Amino acid sequence: MxxxxxxxxxxxxxxxxxxxxxxxxxxxxxxxxxxxxxxxxxxxxxxxxxxxxxxxxxxxxxxxxxxxxxxxxxxxxxxxxxxxxxxxxxxxxxxxxxxxxxxxxxxxxxxxxxxxxxxxxxxxxSFGIALLKQLITIASKALGSSYDVSLLEMHHRHKTDAPSGTALSLAKALAEDMNLNHNAPPYSSQSPRPSRTIECAVLRGGSVVGDHSVIFAGEKDMITLEHRALHxxxxxxxxxxxxxxxxxxxxxxxxxxxxxxxxx
Ligand SMILES: NC(=O)c1ccc[n+]([C@@H]2O[C@H](COP(=O)([O-])OP(=O)(O)OC[C@H]3O[C@@H](n4cnc5c(N)ncnc54)[C@H](OP(=O)(O)O)[C@@H]3O)[C@@H](O)[C@H]2O)c1
Structure with a gap:
């Protein structure tokens, strides 16, 4: 005990x-x-x-x-x-x-x-997030640098820190694995997306417990790995x-x- x-x-x-x-x-x-x-x-x-x-x-x-x-x-x-x-x-x-x-x-x-x-x-x-981290490491090694990497996180309306600590730690892990810049400043919607950066989008609303998606977008396909906390x-x-x-x-x-x- x-x-x-x-x-x-x-x-x-x-x-x-x-x-x-x-x-x-x-x-x-x-x-x-x-x-x-x-x-x-x-x-x-x-x-x-x-x-x-x-x-x-x-x-x-x-x-x-x-x-x-x-x-x-x-x-x-x-x-x-x-x-x-x-x-x-x-x-x-x-x-x-x-x-x-x-x-x-x-x-x-x-x-x-x-x-x-x-x-x-x-x-x-959440042990599922730890597993997601392992999976994105496998994906990033397999896919290489021709894929753009984006993170999307959504949490309930009461959360006061953004991006979530989890999104930041996923970005850091991806940056290390793929030699990307995860501290790149936001870019203007009029410019093309800069290469070798990680984009992070934040949503807040309702009672969403915690969703984290990692999106690898290539020329001909897109792979999304997602963890969704339900309770x-x-x-x-x-x-x-x-x-x-x-x-x-x-x-x-x-x-x-x-x-x-x-x-x-
Ligand atoms: N590790 C994880 O997996 C995980 C998951 C979810 C949330 N979190 C984190 O856990 C923390 C708590 O989340 P929550 O949603 O329960 O927040 P919350 O409802 O705001 O509760 C915060 C608690 O801390 C107390 N508190 C506030 N200011 C304090 C201070 N200056 N000194 C000592 N205690 C203080 C609050 O007291 P009062 O009731 O008097 O305000 C309350 O007991 C947040 O940092 C959140 O992001 C972590």
Whole structure:
């Protein structure tokens, strides 16, 4: 049985993840954290998600939330990262970071912290996306540079970072595989498409959980590889699997690819 603390419990993903943890045979929730000022601080976490009470109060203190945990899962907000990481370091707890939209500085901070604790940096915890990454690597090697590569992502209307962290990481992987420029500035619709670049289009709307398509467009055919998340609990389940995997690991910065054995 793995004892988990969950940061961001009052958010959309936090509530779903708490539900998944309470229904999972191999994990137990021992701490639930939200930001200071949240009106549900002090409430029972079970009652908060509409299940019977679980005798665990929502707290705004990272210290209290993390103390009994063996692994921390963080589905909060980039602004919460530094405080949560500091406490994870002080308590030497493995830390699963599911937050997206982290700045380069925050990513560097995590890299440094990973010398002291194991950190799973997982801006997308869906195993299907990890598989998509493998498939696009195969496709890019097979198709070569005569194909134009485009990314299309769509998410629900509440998402505030764009392009999604997942689209950015897919673009980075493609750029490395095909020696393309993924930081090319947007080009005018009056000009032809520049060669050897990756184009990325972003759509937002409704309650779309997360769609990512990679389109290889050639002169005579087009190949589209697509991942479509149908329910957000997919990400909660991936985070729990990640937490189970991270327990007992040596300090280091890991990704979902490590969890799946796609890289050493
Ligand atoms: N890894 C993945 O696969 C995956 C999948 C989906 C989403 N995400 C990411 O997970 C994060 C949460 O998503 P969500 O849709 O659940 O967002 P959300 O509904 O806005 O929830 C955010 C949570 O963080 C808390 N929070 C806000 N500001 C904070 C601060 N300054 N310090 C500490 N806590 C703070 C919120 O508290 P209040 O309730 O008081 O506002 C809430 O509990 C986002 O970064 C999102 O992009 C990752």
């Amino acid at each position: 793995l004892n988990i603390a969950l940061a961001g419990v009052t958010g959309r993903m936090g509530q779903l993840t708490l539900k998944e943890i309470t229904e999972h045979a191999d994990v137990e929730i021992v701490g639930v954290l939200t930001r200071p000022g949240n009106p549900f601080v002090g409430s029972d976490a079970g009652t908060f998600i509409g299940t019977p009470p679980i005798n665990l109060s929502i707290t705004d203190s990272p210290k209290k939330a993390f103390i009994g945990a063996q692994v921390i899962i963080d589905f909060s907000h980039p602004e919460g990262l530094e405080l949560h990481l500091l406490e994870a370091l002080q308590q030497e707890k493995p830390y699963v970071v599911c937050i997206t939209g982290l700045s380069n500085t925050q990513q560097d901070t995590l890299k440094k912290a990973a010398f002291q604790i194991p950190i799973l940096l997982a801006p997308n915890t 957000p609990s997919l990400f909660s389940q991936g985070a729990i699997k990640g937490a189970l995997w991270l327990k007992g690991k040596a300090p280091g910065l890991y990704t979902i690819d490590h969890v799946l054995g796609f890289c050493q």
